[in-house]
Amino acid sequence: MPPACHHDQGKSMQAAGTYLLNGQPAASDPDGLRALAQANYGHFTSLQVRGGRAPGLGLHLARLRRGNAELFDAPLDEARVRAWMAQAAAAMGGDCSLRVTVFARDFDHRQPLRALQPDVLVAATAPVAAVGRPIRVRSTAFVRPFPHLKHVATFPLFQHRRLALQAGFDDALFVEGAGLEAHVVEGTVWNIGFWDGHGITWPEGPALRGTAEQLLQQGLDRLDCPQQVRPVALADVSAFFAAFAINANGVQRITAIDAVEYGISPGLDALLASATAQARWEPLA
Numbered sequence: 634m635p636p637a638c639h640h641d642q643g644k645s646m647q648a649a650g651t652y653l654l655n656g657q658p659a660a661s662d663p664d665g666l667r668a669l670a671q672a673n674y675g676h677f678t679s680l681q682v683r684g685g686r687a688p689g690l691g692l693h694l695a696r697l698r699r700g701n702a703e704l705f706d707a708p709l710d711e712a713r714v715r716a717w718m719a720q721a722a723a724a725m726g727g728d729c730s731l732r733v734t735v736f737a738r739d740f741d742h743r744q745p746l747r748a749l750q751p752d753v754l755v756a757a758t759a760p761v762a763a764v765g766r767p768i769r770v771r772s773t774a775f776v777r778p779f780p781h782l783k784h785v786a787t788f789p790l791f792q793h794r795r796l797a798l799q800a801g802f803d804d805a806l807f808v809e810g811a812g813l814e815a816h817v818v819e820g821t822v823w824n825i826g827f828w829d830g831h832g833i834t835w836p837e838g839p840a841l842r843g844t845a846e847q848l849l850q851q852g853l854d855r856l857d858c859p860q861q862v863r864p865v866a867l868a869d870v871s872a873f874f875a876a877f878a879i880n881a882n883g884v885q886r887i888t889a890i891d892a893v894e895y896g897i898s899p900g901l902d903a904l905l906a907s908a909t910a911q912a913r914w915e916p917l918a
Contacts, residue, residue, distance in 0.1 A: 832859030852908030
């Protein structure tokens with residue numbers, strides 16, 4: 634095969650993504666992939682990688698350690714997982730979206746306490762560009778089961794987003810309770826923060842505390858921006874000047890929650906950009 638054709642094929646394979654199951658090409662282990670597809674039991678973390686580095690790598694590894702301890706009573710082989718993450722990212726040229734999923738092919742819901750050796754699927758796909766488009770969200774009464782875990786039971790998240798899109802919104806905002814007294818919890822795959830013109834309010838409630846949220850909070854602390862965590866009812870959202878969504882893909886401004894609309898806040902945009910830039914990118918290897 635001429636070198637040019639070989640190079641084109643390599644580019645095509647890289648674009649499609651790299652999938653490693655326990656450090657080996659996932660396609661070579663169909664039994665493991667079949668087990669992952671059939672048993673909806675596991676946990677994961679997702680991150681953006683640039684130049685073989687990722688922001689908040691320690692937070693992601695801590696999340697995986699907690700998930701392993703709670704779901705499998707097993708430790709995380711951190712060195713091996715990092716090596717597989719670095720291997721997958723390198724196959725994509727160092728820039729990618731990375732997802733690390735931990736499951737156990739021998740898990741049996743009839744014997745959930747049986748000791749197991751967890752399996753690790755590392756998926757590296759094309760990097761996701763930061764999405765700057767503002768979004769309008771619809772409040773939805775829902776609290777994720779075991780919200781402190783980033784588990785693989787994502788069906789309700791995606792279905793609620795689908796229903797919000799059908800209703801003319803861009804995404805769903807989960808709230809606990811009913812009516813205007815319901816408390817804001819989190820978005821489908823993002824955390825939410827509110828701006829009062831002086832500082833940031835983070836809603837208190839049963840939600841997954843994202844790594845991007847934690848990094849942003851650290852960056853805001855370095856900039857001496859006031860922050861507080863407290864309950865935020867739907868009746869309170871109109872008292873804020875602005876709101877934003879935050880996850881591993883970046884920050885998105887929220888222009889409306891139900892019928893409550895927010896205006897432009899250039900000062901907030903600059904603050905969030907500066908706080909995000911404070912994050913340290915750590916090498917995977």
